[in-house]
Amino acid sequence: MIGGSKVSSHSEVIFPKTLKIPGGQAPKGVVRVSGAKNSGTRLLAAASLTDENVVLTNFPTKLVDAQHKIRFLREVGFSIDVDYETEELHLSGGVITSEVLDSYDYPIRTTYLLVAAQIVRNGVAKIPYPGGCKIGSRGYDLHILVWEALGCEVKELPDYIEVSGEFMGGTIDFPISTVGGTENALLCGAVAAGTTVIHNAYITPEVSDLISMLRHMGAEIKVTGNSYIEIQGKSGLLSGVHMPVMPDRIEALTWIVLAILTGGELLIEDVPFEHMEIPLLHLKDAGIDIFRNSTSAYITPDCLRSTGIQPFEVACGTHPGVISDMQPFYVLLAMNAMGISRVYDYRYPKRIGYVDELAKFYPGAFSSEEGCITIKGGMRGKAATAESTDLRGSMAVIMAAMMTEGDSTINDAHMALRGYNDLLGKLEKVGINVEAVYG
Ligand SMILES: CC(=O)N[C@H]1[C@@H](OP(=O)(O)OP(=O)(O)OC[C@H]2O[C@@H](n3ccc(=O)[nH]c3=O)[C@H](O)[C@@H]2O)O[C@H](CO)[C@@H](O)[C@@H]1O
């Protein structure tokens, strides 16, 4: 077992299908926020742009998405050693092929970030279609725009996308703020011949982490203001690097909300406060004052003002505001507010599927329409059997199971383990009893 998850003979983590959770549990103890999924998995893509050694520390080694990304890279020829105890990843290149990844059976989102590594070595890349959580439209046209703007040809074949040619510098003008598009443009521009300009780049903390790693690998990247990037491409591979993965701001918020809602007592370490100002302001506004130093939050029932959680309205959109991946945790908070709250999601208006599952615990508490969830707080919940609709929705129902009385069952809980590294190990450490059913 690795921290509550089983390990196969190839030292890979096997994820549980169902969780059985007794209700009325509150976490007590210390929990450390892991390296961010939305940073680690793209730093791994940057690591594939060199034949020299790369070491990634604080890497969320037990995440579902990390496991699949590591498998993809091994399948095309990279040698990767994973140390689950120290959370380090050692990666070195070799003969990198552009094989079709025919054993692809898991819909991770960022397959497009594997293109740059294959093009720069072989002039052709074959990647599985991008997947990701079912939270509404998740197009990939902006990735095609990147590859074509840098001079490559793109074919959408029945089982995979084929990109061919050589990357030459070019101008990319994104019509909307796109995290993945900006990351893809950075990776491709770094190995292209010539200068690449990105207009309307979306520079989130995780994108800044990627820029920082690429710079350490020798890429010349100039950022002007909030959204203009210029890259002097290296016309080939980059150098090796040793880089830590930044802590996960969504995980940090999740632990804070869980401790507040269950009346737990949790010391949360490695909280990236600098990237969470506005999300935390909304908590304060709702009546939650957290005890903190510069990197840890200490949550006890005293963090809640005597008036309890106040009803609120929050709009989820782009950083530095509350991002859509945090949306379900404000909905959960609103469950405990005395009155009606509204949570809007402008980024993924269709990220409302999980609300029907949450309603199994709190019947009659929600009404939702595209882009807006209305929550009637203060209702008494009950145990339920709920499905996992998406990563954050799965975590929300796991939390609801702890908050309500009785035994609940959460199906397809591996979805939550896409974004919460070693979740079961961490819950066990803070005294939360969860039975994991495999197979
Ligand atoms: C792995 C990762 O980092 N995922 C995050 C990333 O997703 P991801 O990188 O997929 O999200 P984007 O920022 O690219 O998407 C923003 C919007 O653009 C649209 N779009 C995107 C690409 C494209 O080719 N065409 C297109 O139309 C999307 O459908 C969405 O409506 O940012 C999202 C917020 O922005 C987060 O919720 C995801 O957790």
Ligand SMILES: C=C(OP(=O)(O)O)C(=O)O
């Ligand atoms: C939607 C998410 O991730 P992805 O883009 O990887 O599906 C998420 O992290 O909530």
